Amino acid sequence: MENTKFFEKPQEGQPWDVAIIGSGPSAFSAAVYSTRGAASTLILGGANWGGQLMLTTDVDNYPGFPEGIQGPELVAKMRAQAERFDAEFKAEDVVSVDFSSNPFKLKTDAGEYSANAVIIGTGAGTHWLGVPGEEKLRGRGVSSCAPCDAPFFKEKRVVVVGGGDSAMEEALVLTKYATSVTIIHRRDAFRASQAMQQKVLANKKINVIWNSEVTEFVGGDKLEKVIVKDKDGKAAELPAEGAFVAIGHVPATEIFKGQVELDEKGYVKRYEKDGYKMATSKEGVFVAGDVHDFHYRQAVTAAGFGCMAGMEALKHLDKEPPNY
Numbered sequence: 001m002e003n004t005k006f007f008e009k010p011q012e013g014q015p016w017d018v019a020i021i022g023s024g025p026s027a028f029s030a031a032v033y034s035t036r037g038a039a040s041t042l043i044l045g046g047a048n049w050g051g052q053l054m055l056t057t058d059v060d061n062y063p064g065f066p067e068g069i070q071g072p073e074l075v076a077k078m079r080a081q082a083e084r085f086d087a088e089f090k091a092e093d094v095v096s097v098d099f100s101s102n103p104f105k106l107k108t109d110a111g112e113y114s115a116n117a118v119i120i121g122t123g124a125g126t127h128w129l130g131v132p133g134e135e136k137l138r139g140r141g142v143s144s145c146a147p148c149d150a151p152f153f154k155e156k157r158v159v160v161v162g163g164g165d166s167a168m169e170e171a172l173v174l175t176k177y178a179t180s181v182t183i184i185h186r187r188d189a190f191r192a193s194q195a196m197q198q199k200v201l202a203n204k205k206i207n208v209i210w211n212s213e214v215t216e217f218v219g220g221d222k223l224e225k226v227i228v229k230d231k232d233g234k235a236a237e238l239p240a241e242g243a244f245v246a247i248g249h250v251p252a253t254e255i256f257k258g259q260v261e262l263d264e265k266g267y268v269k270r271y272e273k274d275g276y277k278m279a280t281s282k283e284g285v286f287v288a289g290d291v292h293d294f295h296y297r298q299a300v301t302a303a304g305f306g307c308m309a310g311m312e313a314l315k316h317l318d319k320e321p322p323n324y
């Protein structure tokens with residue numbers, strides 16, 4: 001396949017077939033599909049490109065890497081793969097979009113672009129506590145993803161911070177590995193569904209510290225303990241090798257307000273319509289990954305959604321109804 005040109009780049013001032021905003025697994029996977037479908041493809045990946053995988057070390061659950069792979073290396077390989085098929089990558093932050101007419105317009109901190117189809121893959125970030133020690137110990141005991149990191153805490157003591165469904169899920173996953181799981185919640189009742197609460201409260205490995213907040217993560221190279229303060233301001237030390245912050249995620253959707261419909265938490269609303277599965281409220285604008293999916297939040301699911309969005313963008317350009 002050497003010297004194959006996958007598409008002609010648009011002339012100056014002409015629209016790209018597809019513009020992809022983002023630079024995580026959803027964006028690069030979408031680009032692999034759109035470029036190989038011969039659509040000229042521009043990826044606007046942000047100045048701090050690479051997404052959430054840049055924040056982690058061992059990724060043991062992405063298929064194809066039996067020995068595991070480091071997060072930044074995995075995402076660098078994804079970018080290289082998209083560029084192999086001629087995707088044009090720019091490490092520029094998109095500062096505004098105008099989806100009111102086609103071609104759609106995208107403004108970055110460095111220039112202006114237009115495209116006949118857009119894929120939103122801007123991801124989401126963990127809502128961290130912002131307490132001392134948290135940033136330093138991230139990836140050294142402090143995490144936000146139990147399905148990703150739970151096996152690293154085999155026979156260790158862990159805490160989970162939060163009281164919603166995600167905190168319950170994190171705690172339950174962790175019981176499969178950890179010796180003890182302590183949920184620290186700032187209120188006297190969980191927000192999670194009754195079913196999830198019942199499962200958690202019935203699990204003998206889990207105990208709950210109510211009406212308390214984590215005020216500091218303490219450790220040198222690795223997390224050693226968590227400082228917890230109750231509502232009367234009384235502090236206690238809790239020895240722990242792992243701490244999972246599960247107080248929510250923040251989707252990166254500020255620039256899409258008023259352009260596509262968002263849900264009450266700010267995630268892009270995904271529509272299934274006219275045969276499309278990754279559509280948004282705006283025809284020709286598709287969505288993929290953690291920016292709409294607050295449930296699975298995995299690299300492999302983001303890549304899967306990216307594949308679907310890439311294929312659907314091609315159908316849109318061909319003006320053919322999808323037939324999957």
Ligand SMILES: Cc1cc2nc3c(=O)[nH]c(=O)nc-3n(C[C@H](O)[C@H](O)[C@H](O)COP(=O)(O)OP(=O)(O)OC[C@H]3O[C@@H](n4cnc5c(N)ncnc54)[C@H](O)[C@@H]3O)c2cc1C
Pocket residue numbers: 021022023024025026027044045046047048049050051052053055056058059060061062092093094095121122123124125126143144145148149252255288289290291297298299300302
């Ligand atoms: C600490 C940690 C460990 C994890 N470990 C694993 C694991 O082991 N296995 C696993 O499967 N998953 C893991 N995950 C989850 C996984 O990383 C995410 O599910 C996945 O990266 C989501 O991909 P995405 O493409 O939707 O978005 P993201 O990875 O969030 O990437 C979005 C990108 O879009 C860019 N962007 C945002 N706004 C703009 C803009 N305006 N202009 C340009 N670019 C923009 C951002 O800078 C970012 O680079 C982990 C997550 C974290 C935080």
